[in-house]
Amino acid sequence: DTAVSQTPKYLVTQMGNDKSIKCEQNLGHDTMYWYKQDSKKFLKIMFSYNNKELIINETVPNRFSPKSPDKAHLNLHINSLELGDSAVYFCASGSGVRETQYFGPGTRLLVL
Amino acid sequence: DQQVKQNSPSLSVQEGRISILNCDYTNSMFDYFLWYKKYPAEGPTFLISISSIKDKNEDGRFTVFLNKSAKHLSLHIVPSQPGDSAVYFCAASGLGTYKYIFGTGTRLKVLA
Numbered sequence: 001d002t003a004v005s006q007t008p009k010y011l012v013t014q015m016g017n018d019k020s021i022k023c024e025q026n027l028g029h030d031t032m033y034w035y036k037q038d039s040k041k042f043l044k045i046m047f048s049y050n051n052k053e054l055i056i057n058e059t060v061p062n063r064f065s066p067k068s069p070d071k072a073h074l075n076l077h078i079n080s081l082e083l084g085d086s087a088v089y090f091c092a093s094g095s096g097v098r099e100t101q102y103f104g105p106g107t108r109l110l111v112l
Numbered sequence: 113d114q115q116v117k118q119n120s121p122s123l124s125v126q127e128g129r130i131s132i133l134n135c136d137y138t139n140s141m142f143d144y145f146l147w148y149k150k151y152p153a154e155g156p157t158f159l160i161s162i163s164s165i166k167d168k169n170e171d172g173r174f175t176v177f178l179n180k181s182a183k184h185l186s187l188h189i190v191p192s193q194p195g196d197s198a199v200y201f202c203a204a205s206g207l208g209t210y211k212y213i214f215g216t217g218t219r220l221k222v223l224a
Binding site for chain 2: 004033041042044048056090092097102104
């Protein structure tokens with residue numbers, strides 16, 4: 001009964017491909033997030049949805065598009081993958097402002 | 113523009129001694145702070161938090177201290193245990209936002 005799950009755990013793909021990462025939480029939280037941890041270990045927020053509405057959209061290339069079909073799911077689709085997209089992508093969920101965010105195990109993306 | 117900084121990338125401590133991890137921030141609008149612990153190949157897990165109305169919060173072996181005038185917080189772990197070996201991230205949030213800004217992490221190694 002994993003609280004925040006992500007699939008796949010590892011993703012190796014060629015430049016130019018399109019890929020998706022899925023995230024699901026069973027904590028009943030209203031807010032979900034996508035973070036990117038790059039090679040320098042910076043953990044940076046990319047997007048956040050609250051009750052299926054986009055509330056945070058950082059300076060992220062348009063090739064990245066989040067989709068929230070319901071408040072338990074937040075998927076990340078990446079078009080035309082580039083070498084610089086190689087990173088670990090973490091999904092998280094929380095119940096609101098000033099509330100603890102719970103993280104998934106991460107998806108390790110390697111673009112060749 | 114790194115608003116949350118952890119200037120020590122690594123720290124080694126003997127088992128049973130105190131571990132002190134430091135974090136500095138630059139944005140005076142931050143009013144909520146958290147510490148997360150991360151093991152390899154896992155997502156960050158919440159450890160302890162503190163609101164700016166307090167200067168100390170304690171939970172078992174873990175204590176977080178906040179010095180608002182210095183824009184500095186620290187995490188004390190007493191006594192340190194080998195299982196505490198992990199990367200520790202501090203994070204900050206401000207004024208009712210959902211967004212957390214993370215530091216780059218400090219790798220703690222507790223030597224048996």
